[in-house]
Amino acid sequence: MDGYAEYDNFSRLDIRVGEIKSVEVFSEAKKPAYKLYIFFGDEIGIKKSSAQIRNYSVDELVGRKVIAVVNFKPKQVANFVSEVLVLGAITDEGVKLLGVDDPGGVKPGCRIG
Structure with missing residues (x-):
């Protein structure tokens, strides 16, 4: 292994913009986490995600555009x-979430490439 990934490795990932619609504290998780419900168009x-992003408040997350596989x-x-x-x-x-530089102009479901 030479340490490089082939473009084909990356192209197999379906990475999209999503908008967080709701958030719940995930009290059953071993590490502090949230349950996220994210709309992808x-x-x-x-789709649901468990995320260890408790450095954000629920209010900061709802409505936020995020990037996800x-x-x-x-x-x-x-x-x-x-x-x-x-x-x-x-x-x-x-964790500092990745996002888009024009959240108002990017719709949920847009592909990242």
Whole structure:
């Protein structure tokens, strides 16, 4: 392995813009987390995600546009099935969510490429 990923590896990921519609505290998770319900447009609809982003408040998250991988195999987290992986940068202050620079002009479901 030379440390490089092939473009084909990246192109197999379905990465999309989603809009967080609702958030619940995920009290059953081992680490502090939220249950996110994210809308990815009419084609995909609403998908669920478990996210360790408790450095954000619920009010900061609802309505926020996020970037997520929507074609990973669903993962069981405690009593919840996480269907998508929300992307963020890992910092000393916690995860900083990736977003779009024009959230009003980008619709849920737009592909990232």
